[in-house]
Amino acid sequence: xxxxxxxxxxxxxxxxxxxxxxxxxxxxxxxxxxxxxxxxxxxxxxxxxxxxxxxxxxxxxxxxxxxxxxxxxxxxxxxxxxxxxxxxxxxxxxxxxxxxxxxxxxxxxxxxxxxxxxxxxxxxxxxxxxxxxxxxxxxxxxxxxxxxxxxxxxxxxxxxxxxxxxxxxxxxxxxxxxxxxxxxxxxxxxxxxxxxxxxxxxxxxxxxxxxxxxxxxxxxxxxxxxxxxxxxxxxxxxxxxxxxxxxxxxxxxxxxxxxxxxxxxxxxxxxxxxxxxxxxxxxxxxxxxxxxxxx
Amino acid sequence: xxxxxxxxxxxxxxxxxxxxxxxxxxxxxxxxxxxxxxxxxxxxxxxxxxxxxxxxxxxxxxxxxxxxxxxxxxxxxxxxxxxxxxxxxxxxxxxxxxxxxxxxxxxxxxxxxxxxxxxxxxxxxxxxxxxxxxxxxxxxxxxxxxxxxxxxxxxxxxxxxxxxxxxxxxxxxxxxxxxxxxxxxxxxxxxxxxxxxxxxxxxxxxxxxxxxxxxxxxxxxxxxxxxxxxxxxxxxxxxxxxxxxxxxxxxxxxxxxxxxxxxxxxxxxxxxxxxxxxxxxxxxxxxxxxxxxxxxxxxxxxxxxxxxxxxxxxxxxxxxxxxxxxxxxxxxxxxxxxxxxxxxxxxx
Numbered sequence: 055x056x057x058x059x060x061x062x063x064x065x066x067x068x069x070x071x072x073x074x075x076x077x078x079x080x081x082x083x084x085x086x087x088x089x090x091x092x093x094x095x096x097x098x099x100x101x102x103x104x105x106x107x108x109x110x111x112x113x114x115x116x117x118x119x120x121x122x123x124x125x126x127x128x129x130x131x132x133x134x135x136x137x138x139x140x141x142x143x144x145x146x147x148x149x150x151x152x153x154x155x156x157x158x159x160x161x162x163x164x165x166x167x168x169x170x171x172x173x174x175x176x177x178x179x180x181x182x183x184x185x186x187x188x189x190x191x192x193x194x195x196x197x198x199x200x201x202x203x204x205x206x207x208x209x210x211x212x213x214x215x216x217x218x219x220x221x222x223x224x225x226x227x228x229x230x231x232x233x234x235x236x237x238x239x240x241x242x243x244x245x246x247x248x249x250x251x252x253x254x255x256x257x258x259x260x261x262x263x264x265x266x267x268x269x270x271x272x273x274x275x276x277x278x279x280x281x282x283x284x285x286x287x288x289x290x291x292x293x294x295x296x297x298x299x300x301x302x303x304x305x306x307x308x309x310x311x312x313x314x315x316x317x318x319x320x321x322x323x324x325x326x327x328x329x330x331x332x333x334x335x336x337x338x339x340x341x342x343x344x345x346x347x348x349x
Numbered sequence: 350x351x352x353x354x355x356x357x358x359x360x361x362x363x364x365x366x367x368x369x370x371x372x373x374x375x376x377x378x379x380x381x382x383x384x385x386x387x388x389x390x391x392x393x394x395x396x397x398x399x400x401x402x403x404x405x406x407x408x409x410x411x412x413x414x415x416x417x418x419x420x421x422x423x424x425x426x427x428x429x430x431x432x433x434x435x436x437x438x439x440x441x442x443x444x445x446x447x448x449x450x451x452x453x454x455x456x457x458x459x460x461x462x463x464x465x466x467x468x469x470x471x472x473x474x475x476x477x478x479x480x481x482x483x484x485x486x487x488x489x490x491x492x493x494x495x496x497x498x499x500x501x502x503x504x505x506x507x508x509x510x511x512x513x514x515x516x517x518x519x520x521x522x523x524x525x526x527x528x529x530x531x532x533x534x535x536x537x538x539x540x541x542x543x544x545x546x547x548x549x550x551x552x553x554x555x556x557x558x559x560x561x562x563x564x565x566x567x568x569x570x571x572x573x574x575x576x577x578x579x580x581x582x583x584x585x586x587x588x589x590x591x592x593x594x595x596x597x598x599x600x601x602x603x604x605x606x607x608x609x610x611x612x613x614x615x616x617x618x619x620x621x622x623x624x625x626x627x628x629x630x631x632x633x634x635x636x637x638x639x640x641x642x643x644x645x646x647x648x649x650x651x652x653x654x655x656x657x658x659x660x661x662x663x664x665x666x667x668x669x670x671x672x673x674x675x676x677x678x679x680x681x682x683x684x685x686x687x688x689x690x691x692x693x694x695x696x697x
Contacts, residue, residue, distance in 0.1 A: 284688065286692075287689070308687065
């Protein structure tokens, strides 16, 4: 039998379609639009969904429906679920290191440090879930026979605009405190480097966080942001990722129409440092209760 | 099979009607429907065999075609000023409904206030067409709506199952009428219909219509239980023949409730019946219509199938409760330019 050299069949890559994360599912943008995600040298990385105002509307609807259940779970259980997110992040470290280093154009070592810090930050806030009320609440001394208790409660539905960089740590730093306090979130991911956010949405989908508690949109913050800011069903707006002063002004004005709480970007904030209580405090509103003693 | 010996019941087709002869020539099953309604002619008691032959003579529904057509019409995009107009029209067509065992007089009163003035921030909007309640709460609704143009509709005839004797069903209706209901929503006997006993179904409708007199009678087909589009078409024609003023899809207690294809079949029936007899029967889609988008799809369907003459509160109604809040939210969204919170509208 003559020997015949047969070349190995060429394997066709299975390419990933990057989608949005709304209500626990991965839909394409309602608008049908996509945009090209490139690495730091302009080479093609992926096509990502370009979210529209209707995607934002659907996301807010999902978040509003999911929030009572998330807040209704015991704080201890919320902590456990968030810790599980950290476990799964840990298992997918290599993927995140790859996405962060290629997207941001930084060395693998620096990307690995960012991913490690992100996972640690997630664990940090997972631990906070059942300590928020002790740390931010208080029993107040008052001039009368009353118990006077200040209790932190979540804002409800929060819209978060993630910073462009650091692409994973920035996202985690604003999302984890909101979740620990019992909020549901709609997040606009980094436009230039959305792949770690898409990876995080896959982690969240497999980690017992109820569908709709976190919704991640990819696309332009200047396009989606105004609709989220003006949305009357959004209770708080975190503008950490909005560096442009004109856009920030516009968003703040829109948010004022429905008396929405706003946190502006703080140029002095270093997201890589272990945070203080500021972010956690913004995710809660304090309710003070008076109760007569002895009745 | 011998075609029915049953002849058109009363007067022949009026000359003004648009060529019913053409319809009859195409579909012999239409012929018996050209007379007056059974309710108007107590002497007419068509045999079940004659009714069966007539209804089986109706052309069969092309199920695939109906669903394709409904889906195609549902894909139309209605925006800005057309949307605003559609929303106002839809509000005026709503039968604001509460049919729960837990209904209280207080809940009915607050629903009535909302029916008269759906959006307190915008007195130009509304009122809705009617408030729909159980018979024992009709008196409460009548008092609350005194002096307003809003009708009081009452479900009757052992709603929602209809599993009671004709005597009981009529007594239920008489109670609602005595309490002041200006519209009656009756259910057909689906068991009799599915068993092929069309004469009983028709006789019950005719009897209730005679009891109602001038009061508007809506006949609920409960299409979710009729299994096929052919049955929906037959039930629609049977109800119109017996004397229905409006044919209604569902009670809202059975899934699936109103769907676009079923409503399309019913709209075709009222259109053809009008062409044949000159009498305009309305359609009411009830159950499961919760969003503005859904409501606008139904309005497109009405306009395209039955025609613009049906785009009035007399020609088409929505049986709904949650729909009104979504219409109000969408209306505000159009004026404000930003999305609205469900907390901005009243809780029913």
